[in-house]
Amino acid sequence: MDFYNDTTLRKYKFEVPEIIFGRGMLSQVGLCARRLGGRKIFLVSDKGLFNAGWVDLVMRSLVEAGLEFVYFDGITNNPKDLEVALGAREYLRLGADVIVGLGGGSCLDAAKAIAILAANGGSIRDYSGSDRIIRPLPPLVLCPTTCGTGSDVSQFAMITDTEHHCKMTLMSRCIAPDISLTDPDTLATLPHEYVGTSAADALSHALESVFSIASTTLTDVHAFKALRLLSASLPRAVQEHRPDDLENLARASLHSGMAFSNSMLGIVHALAHPIGGLYDASHGSINAVLLPEVVRYELPVVTDKLQELAWGLGHRSNGDINAAGDKIQETLDALLEASEAPRSLRSIGVLHKDLPELAQRSLKDISLTTSPRDADHADLLSILEKVY
Amino acid sequence: MDFYNDTTLRKYKFEVPEIIFGRGMLSQVGLCARRLGGRKIFLVSDKGLFNAGWVDLVMRSLVEAGLEFVYFDGITNNPKDLEVALGAREYLRLGADVIVGLGGGSCLDAAKAIAILAANGGSIRDYSGSDRIIRPLPPLVLCPTTCGTGSDVSQFAMITDTEHHCKMTLMSRCIAPDISLTDPDTLATLPHEYVGTSAADALSHALESVFSIASTTLTDVHAFKALRLLSASLPRAVQEHRPDDLENLARASLHSGMAFSNSMLGIVHALAHPIGGLYDASHGSINAVLLPEVVRYELPVVTDKLQELAWGLGHRSNGDINAAGDKIQETLDALLEASEAPRSLRSIGVLHKDLPELAQRSLKDISLTTSPRDADHADLLSILEKVY
Numbered sequence: 001m002d003f004y005n006d007t008t009l010r011k012y013k014f015e016v017p018e019i020i021f022g023r024g025m026l027s028q029v030g031l032c033a034r035r036l037g038g039r040k041i042f043l044v045s046d047k048g049l050f051n052a053g054w055v056d057l058v059m060r061s062l063v064e065a066g067l068e069f070v071y072f073d074g075i076t077n078n079p080k081d082l083e084v085a086l087g088a089r090e091y092l093r094l095g096a097d098v099i100v101g102l103g104g105g106s107c108l109d110a111a112k113a114i115a116i117l118a119a120n121g122g123s124i125r126d127y128s129g130s131d132r133i134i135r136p137l138p139p140l141v142l143c144p145t146t147c148g149t150g151s152d153v154s155q156f157a158m159i160t161d162t163e164h165h166c167k168m169t170l171m172s173r174c175i176a177p178d179i180s181l182t183d184p185d186t187l188a189t190l191p192h193e194y195v196g197t198s199a200a201d202a203l204s205h206a207l208e209s210v211f212s213i214a215s216t217t218l219t220d221v222h223a224f225k226a227l228r229l230l231s232a233s234l235p236r237a238v239q240e241h242r243p244d245d246l247e248n249l250a251r252a253s254l255h256s257g258m259a260f261s262n263s264m265l266g267i268v269h270a271l272a273h274p275i276g277g278l279y280d281a282s283h284g285s286i287n288a289v290l291l292p293e294v295v296r297y298e299l300p301v302v303t304d305k306l307q308e309l310a311w312g313l314g315h316r317s318n319g320d321i322n323a324a325g326d327k328i329q330e331t332l333d334a335l336l337e338a339s340e341a342p343r344s345l346r347s348i349g350v351l352h353k354d355l356p357e358l359a360q361r362s363l364k365d366i367s368l369t370t371s372p373r374d375a376d377h378a379d380l381l382s383i384l385e386k387v388y
Numbered sequence: 389m390d391f392y393n394d395t396t397l398r399k400y401k402f403e404v405p406e407i408i409f410g411r412g413m414l415s416q417v418g419l420c421a422r423r424l425g426g427r428k429i430f431l432v433s434d435k436g437l438f439n440a441g442w443v444d445l446v447m448r449s450l451v452e453a454g455l456e457f458v459y460f461d462g463i464t465n466n467p468k469d470l471e472v473a474l475g476a477r478e479y480l481r482l483g484a485d486v487i488v489g490l491g492g493g494s495c496l497d498a499a500k501a502i503a504i505l506a507a508n509g510g511s512i513r514d515y516s517g518s519d520r521i522i523r524p525l526p527p528l529v530l531c532p533t534t535c536g537t538g539s540d541v542s543q544f545a546m547i548t549d550t551e552h553h554c555k556m557t558l559m560s561r562c563i564a565p566d567i568s569l570t571d572p573d574t575l576a577t578l579p580h581e582y583v584g585t586s587a588a589d590a591l592s593h594a595l596e597s598v599f600s601i602a603s604t605t606l607t608d609v610h611a612f613k614a615l616r617l618l619s620a621s622l623p624r625a626v627q628e629h630r631p632d633d634l635e636n637l638a639r640a641s642l643h644s645g646m647a648f649s650n651s652m653l654g655i656v657h658a659l660a661h662p663i664g665g666l667y668d669a670s671h672g673s674i675n676a677v678l679l680p681e682v683v684r685y686e687l688p689v690v691t692d693k694l695q696e697l698a699w700g701l702g703h704r705s706n707g708d709i710n711a712a713g714d715k716i717q718e719t720l721d722a723l724l725e726a727s728e729a730p731r732s733l734r735s736i737g738v739l740h741k742d743l744p745e746l747a748q749r750s751l752k753d754i755s756l757t758t759s760p761r762d763a764d765h766a767d768l769l770s771i772l773e774k775v776y
Binding site: 011012013014016018019021022023025216218221222224225229247254255258 | 404413612613
């Protein structure tokens with residue numbers, strides 16, 4: 001079984017920020033911000049992390065590095081246009097010069113959007129889409145505290161348009177941060193339900209990256225590594241919250257983020273974004289619901305990668321493609337069960353009457369462009385029906 | 389067989405430049421240089437690439453991007469302090485602002501050293517060692533044209549001190565280029581002997597990275613991918629020079645460069661540097677000679693990785709560590725035979741009387757610090773004797 005005939009792109013770009021990883025590394029945030037030229041740091045985080053003491057740790061590190069800072073926590077799940085507009089105003093009013101984001105995907109995406117607005121002005125809606133940012137952003141240090149976002153390494157940010165009740169995709173090489181700093185210690189205080197749902201998010205990032213028509217050998221090595229880490233550690237991490245397993249999930253999140261940032265995603269995310277825009281449900285939960293059915297839809301066209309995929313998920317394949325496909329689907333189901341994430345759209349509050357509109361909106365999502373299998377409105381609706 | 393219990397560092401940094409890869413991508417060099425703010429480009433290459441037409445292609449791309457350029461080809465194999473000093477003087481005299489390197493490791497290391505001197509002044513000897521560069525370098529675009537250097541992504545440059553007949557290691561995060569651009573088409577004109585010897589260089593980078601005590605999951609995924617590509621494509625690439633196989637070697641070089649730049653190397657390179665400094669022999673050839681014996685020396689202490697390593701080299705292991713070690717050694721020998729690289733120090737002109745002095749100099753090489761097994765003068769001399 002050799003995998004050198006990669007069915008991946010032959011011409012590509014690959015870009016990731018400087019990466020720092022390890023327990024206790026949060027104490028290095030101050031040095032990172034200073035190295036990037038900061039004097040007054042705009043620290044974006046949330047109440048949960050404040051109460052858990054992690055914000056204190058970052059503040060102390062900023063002070064020890066001789067830096068001033070201001071603290072901003074006006075961000076909610078599925079961060080909103082109005083929240084990031086307020087953040088940018090505060091950044092400018094207070095004369096900050098470096099942004100540090102500490103949190104899950106919502107915090108980190110918001111930190112990116114604040115950076116865009118602070119440097120470029122206007123409304124965040126002006127930057128929806130690909131490469132619409134003109135002026136360089138202030139330096140960014142992003143510290144993920146869940147095991148799934150990938151925002152800390154990615155060239156994407158998702159912001160909710162509160163007027164049109166939809167998620168905007170902001171996509172540009174320049175919104176990848178300068179430094180991605182992961183401290184797996186922070187996972188010790190992650191609420192139980194987020195361990196599984198954010199790991200399910202990482203799982204969907206890794207699988208969609210492997211399946212993406214823009215995947216390359218540089219993205220595949222990271223996506224497969226993420227799958228191996230997840231299949232080995234996800235169930236025990238959710239059950240027992242042991243530091244070593246949580247650390248492996250943090251590592252999986254990092255690897256899958258490096259992969260999908262450069263390969264883009266597919267149907268799972270094309271469907272998840274409109275749902276998140278309309279219902280304010282957790283992104284990881286939505287992905288967990290969609291993933292098995294999308295994989296079932298796409299597996300028939302990704303035969304070249306099935307064996308390595310089965311291997312990544314822990315099966316020693318005998319070369320039988322159908323058997324490999326079945327194994328992948330089984331393992332995926334088992335992992336999602338273990339994640340304790342919701343398994344149906346109904347259970348996360350989606351109304352059945354909205355499915356046609358959700359399928360319609362997905363057709364315009366940029367993630368659809370890298371799906372290995374085309375999907376029209378009927379195909380997308382059929383997937384939504386099956387997971388309802 | 390699961391590999392999630394990586395025996396790698398738990399706290400680490402990982403940094404790679406922006407990467408562009410693909411046939412025909414050399415025509416994008418002008419756009420890259422312009423994007424980095426360049427107006428007058430200092431193009432470093434050599435006569436072989438000029439005669440093969442690749443320099444023309446880059447020049448045309450610079451002109452099409454509306455850029456001026458100056459061409460500098462005063463670099464020899466194992467680039468010398470005096471050559472890079474001349475290059476830096478020319479860069480400053482002509483008022484250039486971006487450096488493009490096109491060539492093998494010698495050209496690319498020289499381009500880095502010219503950038504250091506142009507921005508920081510003094511003698512290149514002042515920057516020998518770790519992190520001794522103060523002022524930021526001019527933007528760098530490095531385009532490798534062999535299948536082994538890794539200089540296009542690495543944080544290292546090797547320059548020969550002509551006074552002391554030794555190689556200096558310049559090591560700093562700031563000498564990784566802004567952009568690494570690989571166009572595998574250039575391998576079509578690589579002289580036959582360099583296909584095998586530069587691939588042997590990539591092989592040594594990948595293996596030393598896997599063995600390094602500073603390896604991480606982020607470096608391992610790339611090192612193992614490089615090994616898989618090399619074991620699949622090296623023999624046929626050397627025999628038949630088919631574009632697909634050569635492209636896989638270029639890919640292997642990139643992956644192994646991303647790995648070793650962040651994990652550092654080991655005894656092979658600690659021994660190879662003094663030999664290259666004293667004898668001006670090709671770096672790939674020296675590594676090919678040293679590699680099997682160093683692997684034999686280190687294998688007993690890297691048992692945790694042997695199975696994945698054997699798997700990377702194409703063997704389906706049954707879990708027997710000793711069998712895995714034997715397989716690795718066999719495959720390595722077969723690959724080096726196929727590379728047609730020299731297999732003894734004698735055959736590359738090393739004098740037997742110099743071995744004790746070479747071992748002595750290796751003790752001071754920074755690569756020795758990440759070897760998984762300690763080595764004193766007697767150990768190093770014994771390795772040199774065995775491969776004499």
